[in-house]
Amino acid sequence: MDPIVIVGGDAAGMSAASKFKREHPDRDVVVFEKGEYVSYAACGMPYYIKGAVEEFDDLLQVSPEEFIEDRDIDLRLHHEVVDIDTDAREVTAETPDGAVSLSYDQLLIATGARAIEPPFDGMDLDGVHTLHSLDSAKAVHDLMDSGSVSAVGIVGGGYVGIEMAEAFAEHGVDVHLFEMLPHVLAPFGEMVAEKVEDHMREEGIELHLDTAVDGFTGDGDTLDGIVVGDDTVDVDLALVGVGVAPNAELADDAGIELGETGAIATDEFGRTSAEDVFAAGDCAEARHVVTGEPDYVPLALTANRAGRAIGQTMAGDETPVGDIAGTAAVKAFELEAARTGIIDEDAARDAGFDPVSVTITASSRAHYYPGAKPIHITMLADRDSKRVLGAAMVGREGVSKRIDTVAAALHSETTVGELEYFDLAYAPPFSPTWDPVLTTAKVLNGKLD
Amino acid sequence: MDPIVIVGGDAAGMSAASKFKREHPDRDVVVFEKGEYVSYAACGMPYYIKGAVEEFDDLLQVSPEEFIEDRDIDLRLHHEVVDIDTDAREVTAETPDGAVSLSYDQLLIATGARAIEPPFDGMDLDGVHTLHSLDSAKAVHDLMDSGSVSAVGIVGGGYVGIEMAEAFAEHGVDVHLFEMLPHVLAPFGEMVAEKVEDHMREEGIELHLDTAVDGFTGDGDTLDGIVVGDDTVDVDLALVGVGVAPNAELADDAGIELGETGAIATDEFGRTSAEDVFAAGDCAEARHVVTGEPDYVPLALTANRAGRAIGQTMAGDETPVGDIAGTAAVKAFELEAARTGIIDEDAARDAGFDPVSVTITASSRAHYYPGAKPIHITMLADRDSKRVLGAAMVGREGVSKRIDTVAAALHSETTVGELEYFDLAYAPPFSPTWDPVLTTAKVLNGKLD
Structure with a gap:
């Protein structure tokens, strides 16, 4: 049987390769990677330059040798795939030693994105x-x-x-x-x-x-x-650093459909318009959990989990790649900022919602507990369905993981009234009695009446 | 019209009084409090004794004067209610100046709990x-x-x-x-x-x-x-400090039904077995979100939100008091511990589930980011429905609010497979790419297959 072929050896590609191989140790998995690094922590680069991460090698999560020797994946570095023939079910790669072609049983395009x-x-x-x-x-x-x-x-x-x-x-x-x-x-x-x-x-x-x-x-x-x-x-x-663009040209040239965002269009299992061809990670669209529509939000978790799900699907166990909420966090000096879902009123209206929003300031800990810091939260809901649409927050502590409660609410199509009554953790060193997320929901719910 | 009468001036009682009064400024609200403090931060007492909270007054959240003058609540300190007559719709309180009786339109019992x-x-x-x-x-x-x-x-x-x-x-x-x-x-x-x-x-x-x-x-x-x-x-x-017992005797003496836990039985709106009599806070039961059964978990948020909901219901806008998940966090020196839902396998079986559990260790930040600390997580699910039943975790950081993601999942009856694909926040200073909660769900899901 022809091998599973994967184009691109970063998060999505190596996750898929590893997962598939665990399910079918007897099947061949070939990964073509144009560079010399695989599965590296791109998000760690600023911290390496800052000096917080001392060793360059710390950014390499799993070495090529480990993939090849321990996981038995046929990883080929310095192989740049230049052509996909979906009729012949074949890819062609340029290598330092000339071009090679290979037939695939199933193909994953995980070519990532590039800095614009x-x-x-x-x-x-x-x-x-x-x-x-x-x-x-x-x-x-x-x-x-x-x-x-x-x-x-x-x-x-x-x-x-x-x-x-x-x-x-x-x-x-x-x-x-x-x-x-x-x-x-x-x-x-x-x-x-x-x-x-x-x-x-x-x-x-x-x-x-x-x-x-x-x-x-x-x-x-x-x-x-x-x-x-x-x-x-x-x-x-x-x-x-003005953003990234999906490396979708290879797929486009092969006649594979791109979405409106310019990234490769996929279904809920990561399948493209070509038979037995999948796409995942920073080159592909994913479905937004709030709008239900395709979106392009290239982030690390999305790539990792889509790769893993596709590895499982290619192995015969159909697994959705999961919806995205655009959940993200960023550290800016002493501040933490985080966001999830739709927080822009125009974007909410474009998606067919009637947005109502509030912004409040709450405390990261009980007001009397030393070190309590303000957390500023904006939350958006739909007036009609009362559904939570998204939230953004910023503060000196307790922000980056508090956003996850709202992200969880988005995945479950929770109303603001439901969120207001979630039983969240309280202890004076960690939260006020009403967690800031609950307080925001409470105020927003009042505005929806 | 007879006033709203509330027995007990702490979290549940004062939340209800404040909420009702906001909705109906023209109606009378009488609160009988046997002591001299109201609405105080009991959970802050250890931190006051430690010296982390310097001023005793910091534990007083809202002063009696503020309730009386700013919120126009008829708060009567040193009034201990000793009898409720649900037929005559009247309560009797002992005061330094002798007994007083008062008729109620609606009554809230918020007598709290006592140290055993x-x-x-x-x-x-x-x-x-x-x-x-x-x-x-x-x-x-x-x-x-x-x-x-x-x-x-x-x-x-x-x-x-x-x-x-x-x-x-x-x-x-x-x-x-x-x-x-x-x-x-x-x-x-x-x-x-x-x-x-x-x-x-x-x-x-x-x-x-x-x-x-x-x-x-x-x-x-x-x-x-x-x-x-x-x-x-x-x-x-x-x-x-061997636990607390609900102050349910006053209700019991009045012929109001207690639950199996010994606390006052309530419906989803906090109503007791007596007409127009509610109960909330540490003296009352609440419905557990996982089992759907009455439970007794006396915690501050439960009291606050039930009080508020009952204030709203008494004001004519029926509002459920909300289910509880037993979500809790505690600081032990440099450790954070947190829990939500059902984490004991016997308790899960007693509730009719077939529990499967995993315990894993993950990292609080990206592995290469300075200061990353292990987080240990146990998660329980039901084999049949694959529903998440609960989780407990412990570590030096990032624990107390991570539990909220699982609490949110419990409120939405999320399966382990759904939780595994929640789009949670990732940035190297705050989380690995797969948040520890996602990793736990992933491993647990593998065990459910």
Whole structure:
């Protein structure tokens, strides 16, 4: 029988390979990976550059040798798949030793996403980086460690931009962050963004909001400034993190259907439009638990669990890849920010809801317990169904996992009234009697009457 | 129209009074409170004795004056209700100035619970305390502050015992904790208990497990030892915390039905067997969300939310008091322990389930992120329905609010397979990619196949 073939050796691909192999140790699983790293912790890169993660190797979760020797997966590094023939059920990869073709029984496309490279002048100057791979992280890490950098410009105020601001600041350099939109962290909403911005300014980050970067200037081949209109901000290192785009071209070229988001369209089991071809991770869409519609939110957990589910489905036990809620958390210096579901009123209306929202401030611990900190929460519900649609929160503690209670509520289509009566944990060091999530639900429910 | 009458001025009573009054500012609400404090933070008492909460007044959440003046509630301190006549719809209270009787339109019994006083020899010695009121907390606090205490004995290894061990240890005295059962923290299960016990021993607490205390000895009227069989352990202060019993006698005497637990039986709106008479808080039963049966788990949130719901129902807007999951958290020195639902296999079987359980150890943060700590989790499910029944966890961080995700799952009758695919928050400083709750569900689900 032809092997299971997997294109891409990161979270989704290796999860699927491992799961399938556990179910069918006798079947062959071939993974083509174009680079030399597999299953690495991309989300850990900012903390490596910061110096909080000391060893580069700590970012490598499972080594190629372990996959090959312990898990008996036929992992082929430096193999870039350039063609999929869904009629012939065959893929072709370019390798250092020429092209190879291989027939598949079932195929998983797990090609991930890439950092978007905006068409700025000077993108190719020395000193301009994107954080698109472990190698790029290593390069930036070594530059910061060398002590040669005194001012850094970050282009983009998303997760990567926020985390990198903290990482750079740790090195004592001047940090400028440029964001085209009026606020950083767009998916977290304005309330959270403003708290994060205030805090970043307190920490000495120079924020340039509502500011479109025009490009970079160089002294010869070497970056020396970021151009914004008529101004130039002197920097000797620039990090461009303006988002990612799905690596969907390979699938598109093979005639596999893409969704409206530009990522590969999939059904609830991760199947694409081509027979026996699956897609998962940062190259694929997933179904949003609130809207029921396809969405593109490339995050690590989504890739891992979809890969695992598809491995199980390919092994004969049909398993849905799971819906996404867009649940996310980010650390910004001393602040934690988190979000889940739909928190933007326009997005809620576009999805057919009649959104009602509240924003409250509650305490992370009993008010009398030392160290209690404010938590700011925005929660959205649908006026008609009273269903919880999403929430965002920010504070110095107790935020990143409190959002999970709301995420759980989204998966169960909970109403605000139901959420208000969830029996959540209380002890003075950890929560007020009414947990902030309950208090928010209580206030929101009052507004729905 | 006769007033709303409430017996007991703590969490349930004052929540109901406040809510009703907000809905009907024109109606009279009379609260009879036998003591002089209302709405106080009983759960904060150990932290006051520890010295973490510096001011006694911080434990008073809302003052009597605020209830009377700002909220226009007719609060009568030092009024102990001694009789309820459900036919005449009248209560009688003893006061410093003699008895008073009052007719009610609707009545709420919120008489709370009392510390159980075991029939030990020497319970009345100077130096033997229960933590049954703010006054008793103040007495113990002042004794510890006086520096006259050098060895303390705690009888009972429940929440109070664990929290008080930490509080006493902070004062540098020898601390002995006696528990009749083989383990402390019975509701948290053996796995959690053993971790807590190990940690308490590391912190210098002398644990006497599986050890029945026989009584206290004194030098004259003053405590000088705890008697266990033929041995005496020298202590100069003893704290007895062996649990609480519902103050249900007043209701019982009035012919109001009690449940099997000995607490006042209520329906989903908090109604008792007597017309227009409600009960809430530590004197009343509530419905368990997993079993659907009445249960008695006296905790602060349950009292607060039932009080509030009953206030709303009495005001004409029928509102269920909410089911309980027995969700609880406790801090034991540097450890957090938490539990929700059913975690005891025998209890699960008694409730008609076929329990399957797993215990795993996961990480509180990404494995490579500094400060990551192990979290130990036990989760129970029903083999047949695959429904999550409960969980307990313990660790140095990220425990107390992670339990809420499982509590939310219980309220929504979530299966283990559904929980495994909840989209929970991930960021390296706060969680591994698969949150420990997801990993536990994944392993448990594998065991259910």
